[in-house]
Amino acid sequence: MNVMTHQAPDLRIGALHDLYAAGTTPDTVIAAVYARIAEVGDPGIFIALRDRAEVVAEAMALPPFDPEAYPLWGVPFAVKDNIDVEGLPTTAACPAFAYEPAEDAFVVARLRAAGALVIGKTNLDQFATGLVGMRSPYAVPFNAVDPEIVPGGSSSGSAVAVAQGIVSFALGTDTAGSGRVPAALNNIVGFKPSLGLLSATGMVPACRTLDTISIFSAGVADGWRALQVAAGYDAADAYSRDLPAPALDTRETLTVAIPDAASAKFFDDTLQAEAFAAATARLMDMGVTVEEIDLTPFYDVAQMLYSGAWVAERKAAMEDIMAVEPDVVHPVTRAIVSAADRLTAVDAFRGFYRLADLRRAVQPVLERYDMLIVPTVPTFYTRADLEADPVEPNSRFGTYTNFVNLLDMCGLAVPTRPRSDGRPGSLTLLAASGRDGLLAALAARIETDAAVTPGNGLAIPMPLPLPTCARNETVIAAVG
Amino acid sequence: MNVMTHQAPDLRIGALHDLYAAGTTPDTVIAAVYARIAEVGDPGIFIALRDRAEVVAEAMALPPFDPEAYPLWGVPFAVKDNIDVEGLPTTAACPAFAYEPAEDAFVVARLRAAGALVIGKTNLDQFATGLVGMRSPYAVPFNAVDPEIVPGGSSSGSAVAVAQGIVSFALGTDTAGSGRVPAALNNIVGFKPSLGLLSATGMVPACRTLDTISIFSAGVADGWRALQVAAGYDAADAYSRDLPAPALDTRETLTVAIPDAASAKFFDDTLQAEAFAAATARLMDMGVTVEEIDLTPFYDVAQMLYSGAWVAERKAAMEDIMAVEPDVVHPVTRAIVSAADRLTAVDAFRGFYRLADLRRAVQPVLERYDMLIVPTVPTFYTRADLEADPVEPNSRFGTYTNFVNLLDMCGLAVPTRPRSDGRPGSLTLLAASGRDGLLAALAARIETDAAVTPGNGLAIPMPLPLPTCARNETVIAAVG
Numbered sequence: 001m002n003v004m005t006h007q008a009p010d011l012r013i014g015a016l017h018d019l020y021a022a023g024t025t026p027d028t029v030i031a032a033v034y035a036r037i038a039e040v041g042d043p044g045i046f047i048a049l050r051d052r053a054e055v056v057a058e059a060m061a062l063p064p065f066d067p068e069a070y071p072l073w074g075v076p077f078a079v080k081d082n083i084d085v086e087g088l089p090t091t092a093a094c095p096a097f098a099y100e101p102a103e104d105a106f107v108v109a110r111l112r113a114a115g116a117l118v119i120g121k122t123n124l125d126q127f128a129t130g131l132v133g134m135r136s137p138y139a140v141p142f143n144a145v146d147p148e149i150v151p152g153g154s155s156s157g158s159a160v161a162v163a164q165g166i167v168s169f170a171l172g173t174d175t176a177g178s179g180r181v182p183a184a185l186n187n188i189v190g191f192k193p194s195l196g197l198l199s200a201t202g203m204v205p206a207c208r209t210l211d212t213i214s215i216f217s218a219g220v221a222d223g224w225r226a227l228q229v230a231a232g233y234d235a236a237d238a239y240s241r242d243l244p245a246p247a248l249d250t251r252e253t254l255t256v257a258i259p260d261a262a263s264a265k266f267f268d269d270t271l272q273a274e275a276f277a278a279a280t281a282r283l284m285d286m287g288v289t290v291e292e293i294d295l296t297p298f299y300d301v302a303q304m305l306y307s308g309a310w311v312a313e314r315k316a317a318m319e320d321i322m323a324v325e326p327d328v329v330h331p332v333t334r335a336i337v338s339a340a341d342r343l344t345a346v347d348a349f350r351g352f353y354r355l356a357d358l359r360r361a362v363q364p365v366l367e368r369y370d371m372l373i374v375p376t377v378p379t380f381y382t383r384a385d386l387e388a389d390p391v392e393p394n395s396r397f398g399t400y401t402n403f404v405n406l407l408d409m410c411g412l413a414v415p416t417r418p419r420s421d422g423r424p425g426s427l428t429l430l431a432a433s434g435r436d437g438l439l440a441a442l443a444a445r446i447e448t449d450a451a452v453t454p455g456n457g458l459a460i461p462m463p464l465p466l467p468t469c470a471r472n473e474t475v476i477a478a479v480g
Numbered sequence: 481m482n483v484m485t486h487q488a489p490d491l492r493i494g495a496l497h498d499l500y501a502a503g504t505t506p507d508t509v510i511a512a513v514y515a516r517i518a519e520v521g522d523p524g525i526f527i528a529l530r531d532r533a534e535v536v537a538e539a540m541a542l543p544p545f546d547p548e549a550y551p552l553w554g555v556p557f558a559v560k561d562n563i564d565v566e567g568l569p570t571t572a573a574c575p576a577f578a579y580e581p582a583e584d585a586f587v588v589a590r591l592r593a594a595g596a597l598v599i600g601k602t603n604l605d606q607f608a609t610g611l612v613g614m615r616s617p618y619a620v621p622f623n624a625v626d627p628e629i630v631p632g633g634s635s636s637g638s639a640v641a642v643a644q645g646i647v648s649f650a651l652g653t654d655t656a657g658s659g660r661v662p663a664a665l666n667n668i669v670g671f672k673p674s675l676g677l678l679s680a681t682g683m684v685p686a687c688r689t690l691d692t693i694s695i696f697s698a699g700v701a702d703g704w705r706a707l708q709v710a711a712g713y714d715a716a717d718a719y720s721r722d723l724p725a726p727a728l729d730t731r732e733t734l735t736v737a738i739p740d741a742a743s744a745k746f747f748d749d750t751l752q753a754e755a756f757a758a759a760t761a762r763l764m765d766m767g768v769t770v771e772e773i774d775l776t777p778f779y780d781v782a783q784m785l786y787s788g789a790w791v792a793e794r795k796a797a798m799e800d801i802m803a804v805e806p807d808v809v810h811p812v813t814r815a816i817v818s819a820a821d822r823l824t825a826v827d828a829f830r831g832f833y834r835l836a837d838l839r840r841a842v843q844p845v846l847e848r849y850d851m852l853i854v855p856t857v858p859t860f861y862t863r864a865d866l867e868a869d870p871v872e873p874n875s876r877f878g879t880y881t882n883f884v885n886l887l888d889m890c891g892l893a894v895p896t897r898p899r900s901d902g903r904p905g906s907l908t909l910l911a912a913s914g915r916d917g918l919l920a921a922l923a924a925r926i927e928t929d930a931a932v933t934p935g936n937g938l939a940i941p942m943p944l945p946l947p948t949c950a951r952n953e954t955v956i957a958a959v960g
Contacts, residue, residue, distance in 0.1 A: 238833070238840045253597075309825045309828070316826045344794075353688055357718045
């Protein structure tokens with residue numbers, strides 16, 4: 001691997017569309033994508049790669065270039081391998097579980113209908129259980145920024161594919177932070193949309209009541225465009241919600257909460273604490289009102305995810321294969337999920353009651369602030385750290401992510417200026433369901449202010465700016 | 481007992497307030513209430529009766545009569561004994577479970593603050609588990625209409641107290657139909673409000689995610705007034721919802737669904753089928769558009785209540801006492817709740833997934849119609865029937881009620897013209913959450929059209945009409 005020395009093709013959607021408008025044909029772009037895959041040379045990123053000729057044929061069969069009608073025309077993307085793509089097996093990183101889907105997942109179908117091109121299926125922590133990217137029977141992908149650091153998970157391959165400049169965007173999934181932690185570790189953007197905004201039809205569930213498909217991109221604009229295309233009500237998915245189409249909310253006056261010093265957790269990583277302080281100071285410089293809150297009630301919610309009843313959802317999703325071939329399940333995953341064996345239906349209801357009480361307790365905070373802003377990860381862990389202890393560092397990675405889906409919040413991880421040791425900085429913006437456009441608007445301002453080149457700093461040019469009023473969008477007047 | 485031969489005091493709220501306005505003092509009314517209790521002479525109605533002198537003292541300490549400021553001034557009511565009233569034990573019809581509440585339930589406090597007077601705590605199917613009123617260690621109350629028929633439950637005592645003209649209204653609870661079945665069997669009105677509209681603080685849970693306090697009254701107007709006073713957001717109850725205050729919705733054009741002949745169930749009770757057909761024919765005469773639908777998907781939902789995971793909620797509520805003193809629990813109740821012993825947390829989540837799918841399946845029906853109208857009960861059962869088989873008749877009583885709370889619908893049972901054999905007729909109006917005022921408006925029209933004297937036909941005068949725009953109400957323009 002020699003990932004730091006080559007310049008990748010410019011796959012930012014705006015840049016690609018400029019190329020197409022100037023006469024470049026998709027086969028040229030696809031050739032560059034496959035060249036980049038070869039150049040990166042990491043066998044851990046993709047579980048299945050589409051035949052290049054097949055992608056070219058599909059691209060050449062697209063209707064004439066028209067970015068208004070086809071906002072993702074000729075845009076290459078990758079799909080986490082727990083989401084169905086017709087013609088490729090879905091493995092969830094468990095080969096014995098693999099099946100051949102009869103059709104694309106609802107979201108994949110929408111993206112392809114808008115002109116996007118599937119390149120392949122990406123690696124993950126098996127059954128999307130993990131935040132490290134190390135829990136796969138396939139080769140573990142290398143972090144795009146620093147190969148010693150874990151790639152992050154569970155959407156490891158999707159995040160690395162974007163950070164390495166292989167695809168314009170990639171689909172992940174997010175139940176406990178799988179769409180945000182790998183974004184932070186690979187210095188890219190990770191959207192965790194409001195629950196129900198993106199259909200889960202054709203996605204292997206982790207915790208069906210908490211899951212969402214997520215989107216990785218180099219910059220906010222590309223993720224936002226993919227989100228707008230992917231979002232849509234799906235009557236066939238009982239957890240899909242008929243939410244308004246995502247629209248940018250560029251209100252001028254913002255009051256945000258951040259964890260206070262007593263409740264922020266960095267596990268003695270002072271550089272990470274400094275980076276968070278620096279990033280929030282820049283927020284204030286941008287005119288955002290920042291207030292400190294006690295994050296303890298949010299940690300109480302996070303506790304419910306693995307100590308409460310929700311681990312039974314993971315078991316429900318894996319029960320068939322666990323019953324027949326338990327050995328094919330990753331041993332760490334098996335240990336986590338087996339905790340569900342002791343849980344009764346009474347425990348499940350007690351969990352819901354406690355969650356309802358905790359939701360009520362944090363409600364005033366959620367109502368008082370436009371959003372909550374946290375570090376995406378509290379610190380970094382290396383592959384060696386995880387080989388020594390596969391559980392505790394994984395749990396710590398979830399410090400600022402585990403409570404989010406239980407509280408029905410949307411989230412967006414965005415790169416900020418690197419730490420003093422060069423490791424990537426990342427903030428996660430969190431808000432009540434439906435405020436995706438509020439997060440996107442502020443994340444775009446943060447991105448512009450930070451002026452960080454995504455990924456490893458060599459593969460991808462700086463993000464293009466987010467149009468303040470793009471197609472299908474309405475600028476919402478300030479209401480806060 | 482000699483319940484059919486005496487005339488009770490006129491406790492309709494409007495009539496009472498006319499008396500008070502003319503100078504009658506509450507002690508006179510309270511004297512009549514206690515005289516009526518003695519006259520009815522049914523030891524099964526109340527588990528605890530307040531000392532008459534205490535009620536009189538409380539009434540005489542009320543601020544001066546002002547029905548605008550105190551819409552329930554001097555109005556006597558009863559409280560099901562799974563709802564807290566300060567100074568009286570809460571038993572849930574399980575003496576070993578009894579505790580002395582430190583304060584009134586949230587709803588009771590609101591009613592009392594509006595001038596209402598608690599008379600006593602009423603009998604119920606133990607832990608609100610049952611629809612028959614026969615599952616109590618206390619004396620079973622007699623049905624007010626026909627002492628051979630079961631009183632209905634679980635809110636047996638509250639329904640009978642209203643139907644016997646003892647109180648103006650009574651609080652029940654409703655998880656599976658406990659606020660509707662006894663209303664039908666005693667020929668009165670039963671409101672099952674939208675979930676979360678009435679706080680459950682100070683109520684012994686049956687299924688905490690499905691429970692609501694309910695209201696029995698002789699006519700729609702009195703129940704509606706009590707509902708308006710009782711409704712209010714309670715931050716301390718995690719299942720309370722910040723819904724708009726209930727407001728009458730008197731839209732002119734109504735399209736309602738009723739079960740078609742193939743899916744309606746009457747268990748060979750042709751008189752009940754005829755009564756339902758006659759009642760729906762009158763609806764059409766009133767200008768309501770009536771369309772038949774297949775009720776099967778709703779029965780599928782109902783199945784979840786006892787065969788799905790929700791029985792574990794009942795176990796959660798009773799677990800402490802079941803662990804220490806299982807014998808104090810009614811044997812039928814114990815058998816029902818013990819089904820939860822076999823249920824795992826995985827079963828619970830599978831139940832939620834199935835319910836989510838079923839909810840999605842009925843959603844188009846709920847969207848297409850203003851409401852769904854069903855018989856409140858499919859047939860009648862006698863005390864002897866229940867002594868012979870304590871389970872199956874109980875299950876049948878829930879035919880048209882069990883699915884309602886699982887679907888987050890509000891409901892209202894209203895008397896219709898009696899069957900040809902003199903047994904009471906009853907329709908239940910059902911609609912999506914928040915449409916309580918739509919149900920009340922149509923129920924008032926049905927009540928006026930039917931001109932039925934409530935209860936046993938002797939104890940209570942005909943209902944007073946529902947004001948189309950009373951205090952705290954806004955007439956909502958037709959939107960459907």
